[in-house]
Amino acid sequence: MRTSIATVCLSGTLEEKLHACAEAGFDGVEIFELDLVVSPHSPERIRDLARHLGLTLDLYQPIRDLEGVDEALFAQNLRRAEAKFRLMNRLGIDLALICSNVATATVNDDAVVADQLRRLGDLAARYGVRLAYEALAWGKYVNDFEHSYRLVQAADHASVGVALDSFHILSRDWPVEPIERLDPEKIFFVQLADAPRMQLDVLSWSRHYRVFPGEGGFDLAGFMAHLLRTGYDGPVSLEIFNDTFRQADPFRTAIDGLRSLIWLQEQARERLASEQRGEGNVRLATLPAVDEPSGFNFAELKGTEPTRLRQMLDQLGFADSGRHRSKPAVELWSQGDARVIINAQRGAEGRLQVAGIGFDVVEPLASCSRALQLHATSVQRTQQLGEEVLQVVSAPDGTEISFARLDDQGRPPWMVEFEHTVPNDGLITGIDHINLAQPWQHFDEAVLFFESVLGLRAQPSLDITAPMGLVRSQVVSSEDRAVRLALNLAPLGRGDHHGRFHEQHIAFACTDVRALARQAVANGLKQLRIPDNYYDDLQSRFDLDEAFLGELRALNLLYDRDEHGDFLHFYTEAIDDVFLEVVERRSGYDGYGAPNAPVRLAAQYRV
Numbered sequence: 001m002r003t004s005i006a007t008v009c010l011s012g013t014l015e016e017k018l019h020a021c022a023e024a025g026f027d028g029v030e031i032f033e034l035d036l037v038v039s040p041h042s043p044e045r046i047r048d049l050a051r052h053l054g055l056t057l058d059l060y061q062p063i064r065d066l067e068g069v070d071e072a073l074f075a076q077n078l079r080r081a082e083a084k085f086r087l088m089n090r091l092g093i094d095l096a097l098i099c100s101n102v103a104t105a106t107v108n109d110d111a112v113v114a115d116q117l118r119r120l121g122d123l124a125a126r127y128g129v130r131l132a133y134e135a136l137a138w139g140k141y142v143n144d145f146e147h148s149y150r151l152v153q154a155a156d157h158a159s160v161g162v163a164l165d166s167f168h169i170l171s172r173d174w175p176v177e178p179i180e181r182l183d184p185e186k187i188f189f190v191q192l193a194d195a196p197r198m199q200l201d202v203l204s205w206s207r208h209y210r211v212f213p214g215e216g217g218f219d220l221a222g223f224m225a226h227l228l229r230t231g232y233d234g235p236v237s238l239e240i241f242n243d244t245f246r247q248a249d250p251f252r253t254a255i256d257g258l259r260s261l262i263w264l265q266e267q268a269r270e271r272l273a274s275e276q277r278g279e280g281n282v283r284l285a286t287l288p289a290v291d292e293p294s295g296f297n298f299a300e301l302k303g304t305e306p307t308r309l310r311q312m313l314d315q316l317g318f319a320d321s322g323r324h325r326s327k328p329a330v331e332l333w334s335q336g337d338a339r340v341i342i343n344a345q346r347g348a349e350g351r352l353q354v355a356g357i358g359f360d361v362v363e364p365l366a367s368c369s370r371a372l373q374l375h376a377t378s379v380q381r382t383q384q385l386g387e388e389v390l391q392v393v394s395a396p397d398g399t400e401i402s403f404a405r406l407d408d409q410g411r412p413p414w415m416v417e418f419e420h421t422v423p424n425d426g427l428i429t430g431i432d433h434i435n436l437a438q439p440w441q442h443f444d445e446a447v448l449f450f451e452s453v454l455g456l457r458a459q460p461s462l463d464i465t466a467p468m469g470l471v472r473s474q475v476v477s478s479e480d481r482a483v484r485l486a487l488n489l490a491p492l493g494r495g496d497h498h499g500r501f502h503e504q505h506i507a508f509a510c511t512d513v514r515a516l517a518r519q520a521v522a523n524g525l526k527q528l529r530i531p532d533n534y535y536d537d538l539q540s541r542f543d544l545d546e547a548f549l550g551e552l553r554a555l556n557l558l559y560d561r562d563e564h565g566d567f568l569h570f571y572t573e574a575i576d577d578v579f580l581e582v583v584e585r586r587s588g589y590d591g592y593g594a595p596n597a598p599v600r601l602a603a604q605y606r607v
């Protein structure tokens with residue numbers, strides 16, 4: 001499939017945008033008019049730069065408000081369009097996007113509009129230009145792709161076809177099956193955008209909240225399946241108006257975009273195969289098929305001064321499994337299947353942070369190769385002869401993601417590289433979930449990364465109220481919930497009184513959190529203090545037994561309940577930006593204690 005991207009998706013100058021698209025690996029780009037207008041470079045220079053970078057210039061856009069007007073205005077519009085066709089000749093672009101009229105249309109008569117499209121087509125043909133007519137979702141008279149298609153058919157001109165944009169179709173809930181009945185020769189261009197489901201006027205929704213396919217709530221795999229069944233084999237282009245992307249590093253955004261298109265091709269292929277109603281003519285990108293991870297292999301924390309962390313793990317009943325054979329700064333602490341690697345060597349600014357997560361997978365090489373084909377960055381780790389080769393890539397936030405296969409005893413192969421590997425079975429049985437703080441401009445990218453690379457599923461995102469702002473939180477998890485990651489978007493600017501923002505943590509699964517809390521506190525563990533008001537509120541919500549409530553209060557335990565069962569958990573004090581949590585899920589409770597998250601954030605803010 002030929003991949004393309006509109007320059008409007010990216011921040012920076014037109015040259016930076018072109019470099020970013022080429023470096024990511026797109027085949028072509030759509031030039032957004034304003035990017036050229038504000039550029040000091042001539043159209044010829046932009047054409048040469050694109051050629052030099054190996055990018056085709058697929059589309060010039062947009063030309064607005066041409067059709068559905070009276071003759072006097074149409075004459076002016078033809079002159080305006082002709083100037084653009086001349087410019088396109090200089091750029092070497094032969095396809096223009098014509099947006100349906102949103103402003104100046106006064107003639108709601110299909111015969112008139114079709115005639116004007118035909119006359120525009122005549123003019124365009126003189127310049128070797130073709131016109132792709134796009135029904136904008138808020139077009140005054142034309143806002144439905146089927147209507148734009150009927151007009152194009154009526155115009156009956158070889159140089160006039162339609163542009164399909166998934167946003168304009170899916171945001172209006174237009175039926176998508178009719179796409180299959182379009183003549184592929186008349187589909188001149190295809191733009192893709194996803195978006196979160198919102199109750200907002202469609203123009204604002206489109207101009208600010210579009211995201212890459214897979215990052216929103218639209219069924220783009222379904223859209224693609226309908227499109228491909230027509231036989232369309234032209235470029236598929238990303239056109240994302242997004243306030244965050246406009247501020248983020250264009251090189252990263254371009255990679256995020258290409259990843260979305262590669263992943264979408266896999267999904268479209270699966271959809272076509274499952275529906276068995278034709279496959280189209282396009283060769284879709286393939287990826288190594290991998291099962292989702294079956295568990296956490298380890299969590300790695302790094303920081304130059306891990307003494308407090310060691311003490312905390314000890315108080316929680318973890319066993320010191322000793323140092324790594326060839327890396328003395330690396331040590332392992334374990335309890336049940338919870339394995340924490342402390343790396344005292346490589347701390348960014350020395351502060352403790354979650355640096356790596358290991359996943360249990362069946363085929364580590366296939367998982368790693370899938371990640372690399374989705375443009376994850378490979379991480380090289382030094383190792384000695386005879387040591388397990390870990391397959392490692394970097395997640396968008398820099399967390400190192402590694403893949404390993406458990407041995408017949410259910411243990412990771414690298415464990416023998418540590419001094420003591422005696423199993424330590426206590427109340428903690430494994431890692432329940434890991435929270436990672438995401439930089440604000442990379443949140444959507446992170447969700448898509450974990451969905452596409454690891455095959456995790458995104459749950460609906462939540463906003464958690466905290467003294468420093470609203471914290472956006474979204475869980476990605478495996479179907480059986482053996483792997484759960486909570487991604488949190490830190491509010492800008494304000495952390496706690498020390499400027500810290502606590503959103504990185506490791507939550508351990510426990511069979512009896514009350515017993516564990518009692519033991520750990522007796523061992524001197526410093527818990528996060530939960531205010532009395534919380535327990536009064538809890539009582540009003542759940543009508544708990546007084547003795548039970550008293551125990552929760554005494555042990556700084558938090559409580560929640562869902563349709564399956566209930567949930568008890570507590571937090572430790574933070575060490576730098578990291579803290580630990582212990583959770584007990586009873587009878588299949590499936591959440592994360594979301595109603596308790598504001599209580600935690602406020603308590604951490606005060607410390």
Ligand SMILES: O=C(O)c1ccc(O)c(O)c1
Nearest residue numbers: 062099134165206207239
């Ligand atoms: O918001 C707009 O004006 C606009 C312009 C061009 C497009 O292709 C589009 O989908 C929207």
Ligand SMILES: [Mg+2]
Nearest residue numbers: 134165191239
């Ligand atoms: Mg569009």
